[in-house]
Amino acid sequence: xxxxxxKLVYLDPQKTGSTFVEEVLIEVFGGEPTLRARHTPLKExxxxxxxxxxxxxxxxxxxxxxxxxxxxxxxxxxxLKAAGLSDAYASFxxxxxxxxxxxxxxxxxPNWGSTGIARFVGVQSFRYLRMALPRALERMRTMESVEDxxxxxxxxKAWDVVLRTExxxxxxxxxxxxxxxxxxxxxxxxxxxxxxxxxAGANASKSKRVEMEDAHRxxxxxxxxxxxxEFGY
Numbered sequence: 001x002x003x004x005x006x007k008l009v010y011l012d013p014q015k016t017g018s019t020f021v022e023e024v025l026i027e028v029f030g031g032e033p034t035l036r037a038r039h040t041p042l043k044e045x046x047x048x049x050x051x052x053x054x055x056x057x058x059x060x061x062x063x064x065x066x067x068x069x070x071x072x073x074x075x076x077x078x079x080l081k082a083a084g085l086s087d088a089y090a091s092f093x094x095x096x097x098x099x100x101x102x103x104x105x106x107x108x109x110p111n112w113g114s115t116g117i118a119r120f121v122g123v124q125s126f127r128y129l130r131m132a133l134p135r136a137l138e139r140m141r142t143m144e145s146v147e148d149x150x151x152x153x154x155x156x157k158a159w160d161v162v163l164r165t166e167x168x169x170x171x172x173x174x175x176x177x178x179x180x181x182x183x184x185x186x187x188x189x190x191x192x193x194x195x196x197x198x199x200a201g202a203n204a205s206k207s208k209r210v211e212m213e214d215a216h217r218x219x220x221x222x223x224x225x226x227x228x229x230e231f232g233y
Contacts, residue, residue: 002042002131004035007183009051011131011158014039015064016054017165023199024172028185028192041136045158050179053132053158056165057233058124058224059217066095076108076123083107096216099123100223115140120149122223129226132157149226162231169196 003010003022010025012018018038026032045051069077070089080086080098085107088098099108100122106113112126117140121129129149130136133156143149161179163171173196177189185192227233 002040003033003038004049005029005033007049009042009046009049009158011042011051011053012038013054013056013127013131015061016056017163017168018054020168020199021052021054021163021172024196027195027199028176028187029183039131041130042134042158045134050161050175050182051159052161052163052175053128054163054165054168055128055227055231056124058122058227059212059220059233060165061124062096062099062220063092063212065099066092069095079107079109092212093216096219100219111137117143117149120146121226122220125224125226129153132159134158146225150229153226153230164231169193169200172196 003012003018003025005025006029008025008029010018010021012021022033022036065074065076066089068074069080076099077086077089080088083104085098085104088095098104102118105118105123109123109126111130112118112123115126115137117126117129120143126140129140133139133153139152139156143152161171161175163175173189173192176183176185176192180186221228224233
């Protein structure tokens with residue numbers, strides 16, 4: 001599932017620059033994906049194809065998700081509104097009280113709650129795992145501890161290449177250039193870079209290390225330990 005091309009599968013967690021990545025891949029490969037099921041987990045990993053995933057600084061992700069909801073947009077906002085919790089958007093701290101509490105998981109993101117994994121990871125790690133693991137929701141239901149999450153992630157993660165939102169254009173170009181033979185790419189690195197820069201102006205995230213209160217940063221780090229461990233945020 002996800003966004004599939006003939007020789008590459010792009011695993012696209014929400015709000016990680018996926019529009020930019022997909023547009024660059026379409027131009028480089030010269031055609032639309034063979035399958036576009038955005039933000040939809042894999043059923044099985046195809047060993048014949050390169051798999052990449054995009055990730056983002058979790059502190060930046062939380063601020064972005066909060067601001068999006070404060071503008072009365074997005075699925076999380078609608079879920080909280082339906083649950084009578086729209087007042088949480090009065091401040092970032094109030095909102096964190098709600099979205100970091102595992103007891104509210106089903107209201108924040110239904111599958112985060114129904115899988116039971118909210119006991120062990122935050123919603124951003126859930127979104128990442130949902131795309132990183134084949135049959136992700138099924139696997140999550142079997143996870144019984146933090147160590148179990150860690151072990152199953154290490155054993156089953158599908159991606160070969162990580163694209164960081166903070167350096168997205170460079171990472172996409174590096175991937176396409178490094179794996180050019182496997183992907184059947186003949187254009188020069190300079191042309192790859194030109195294509196990436198053209199799309200970056202409109203779509204690439206301007207994500208960067210964000211400023212926030214130390215207490216908020218620590219709470220997010222505790223929930224999103226998997227992203228910090230795996231990607232060094």
